[in-house]
Amino acid sequence: xxxxxxxxxxxxxxxxxxYYEREGLLPRAHRWRDNNYRDFDKEALARLHFVRRxxxxxxxxxxxxxxxxxxxxxxxxxxxxxxxxxxxxAELDRRMAEMHRMRENLAALLASCRAGEAEGACPVLRAxxx
Amino acid sequence: xxxxxxxxxxxxxxxxxxYYEREGLLPRAHRWRDNNYRDFDKEALARLHFVRRxxxxxxxxxxxxxxxxxxxxxxxxxxxxxxxxxxxxAELDRRMAEMHRMRENLAALLASCRAGEAEGACPVLRAxxx
DNA sequence: CTGGACCCTGAAGTCAACTTCAGGGTGTAG
DNA sequence: CTACACCCTGAAGTTGACTTCAGGGTCCAG
Ligand SMILES: [Zn+2]
Ligand SMILES: [Zn+2]
Ligand SMILES: [Zn+2]
Ligand SMILES: [Zn+2]
Numbered sequence: 001x002x003x004x005x006x007x008x009x010x011x012x013x014x015x016x017x018x019y020y021e022r023e024g025l026l027p028r029a030h031r032w033r034d035n036n037y038r039d040f041d042k043e044a045l046a047r048l049h050f051v052r053r054x055x056x057x058x059x060x061x062x063x064x065x066x067x068x069x070x071x072x073x074x075x076x077x078x079x080x081x082x083x084x085x086x087x088x089x090a091e092l093d094r095r096m097a098e099m100h101r102m103r104e105n106l107a108a109l110l111a112s113c114r115a116g117e118a119e120g121a122c123p124v125l126r127a128x129x130x
Numbered sequence: 131x132x133x134x135x136x137x138x139x140x141x142x143x144x145x146x147x148x149y150y151e152r153e154g155l156l157p158r159a160h161r162w163r164d165n166n167y168r169d170f171d172k173e174a175l176a177r178l179h180f181v182r183r184x185x186x187x188x189x190x191x192x193x194x195x196x197x198x199x200x201x202x203x204x205x206x207x208x209x210x211x212x213x214x215x216x217x218x219x220a221e222l223d224r225r226m227a228e229m230h231r232m233r234e235n236l237a238a239l240l241a242s243c244r245a246g247e248a249e250g251a252c253p254v255l256r257a258x259x260x
Numbered sequence: 261c262t263g264g265a266c267c268c269t270g271a272a273g274t275c276a277a278c279t280t281c282a283g284g285g286t287g288t289a290g
Numbered sequence: 291c292t293a294c295a296c297c298c299t300g301a302a303g304t305t306g307a308c309t310t311c312a313g314g315g316t317c318c319a320g
Contacts, residue, residue: 004152004266014267015309023307035316045288057232058225061307078243085240092233099226105187106222110215113208122208125201134296144297145279153277165286167297191277266316273310282297286296 001040010048017048024065025051027106058095063088131170133159140178147178154195164216233239 007014020026021038026047029038047068054064067088070081109124116123137144150156151168156177159168177198184194197214200207 002267013309016307018268030316035267036317053228053232053235056225056228058229059232082240083241085236085243089233089236089240092229092236096226096229096233099222099229102186102188103219103222103226105183105216106219109187110212110219113212113215116208122210122211124197125207132297143279146277148298149278165284165297263318263320265318268315269313271311274308275308278304279302283299285298288295289291289293 001042001044003038003040006040006044006048009045011052012048020048020051020061023061025061025068057092059088131174133168133170136170136174136178141182142178150178150181152192153191155191155198188218193218205207 001009003017005014007017010017012020017026021028026044029040029044031037032039050068051064054067055061059067066084070084105109112123116126131139133144133147136142137147140147142150148154151158156174159170161167162169180198181194184197185191187244189197193214197211198212200214
């Protein structure tokens with residue numbers, strides 16, 4: 001698979017894929033010997049799917065790389081794998097709690113906006129003004 | 131109120147407040163005539179509280195400035211406020227759903243790691259390349 | 261054999277949201 | 291008087307995650 005095909009299949013741009021390779025999120029791609037073009041396999045596509053999901057969940061590239069590095073750790077380091085995984089889980093829970101608070105904040109603002117509409121004065125705007 | 135007092139009252143750093151003023155999140159402060167020190171009023175503190183809440187709700191500075199600008203245009207800006215709020219709410223919901231999926235992913239990974247430990251082979255690698 | 265789509269590299273640029281720096285004034289306690 | 295906390299400005303630096311650029315090679319339909 002050329003980098004362009006991988007880009008179309010993954011939804012990441014060509015430049016982003018090269019950048020991810022540089023940053024260690026993808027293994028260095030094997031090259032087509034005579035033209036030096038990268039040649040990706042299905043695993044690269046699976047990784048990019050994982051990267052997309054992880055990004056959507058709010059992980060930084062560094063964290064995603066750590067997770068991916070875990071997957072390369074052989075079974076013997078199972079304890080470390082577990083430790084890192086549960087640390088990430090705890091972090092995720094913290095972030096999810098934070099998001100819940102944000103959501104409640106936002107929903108309250110929206111509700112007060114709608115409630116104030118009847119009275120002709122937006123309480124959100126009023127709150128900002130005064 | 132000096133900028134330092136405002137900083138202590140608001141929890142933002144002095145430099146951040148100057149930055150916010152430059153960026154239009156605060157009106158340009160009135161100056162203490164003979165020494166050119168900024169002199170803030172209660173409204174500035176109220177704005178900073180609003181900025182903090184909005185940031186906590188996930189708004190960018192640009193969006194916060196948009197909200198503040200809406201509050202300066204008299205009339206029915208309420209609809210726009212609502213639009214901005216519900217757009218943000220939808221975005222937040224999307225991200226929360228992603229995080230939930232990611233959490234289940236990681237939890238399953240951790241469980242399978244623990245289960246696989248007995249058999250001497252860590253299934254993490256397989257799970258992540260699925 | 262040519263034009264256009266595609267590939268390569270290393271370096272520099274961008275954006276948000278700040279922070280730090282350089283180089284200077286002000287106010288007050290001791 | 292002077293040390294020291296506080297204030298000022300404009301500019302440059304930081305971080306993360308890319309994107310754009312400069313300056314090339316490659317492949318293939320017509
Ligand atoms: Zn409203
Ligand atoms: Zn409304
Ligand atoms: Zn669930
Ligand atoms: Zn394991």
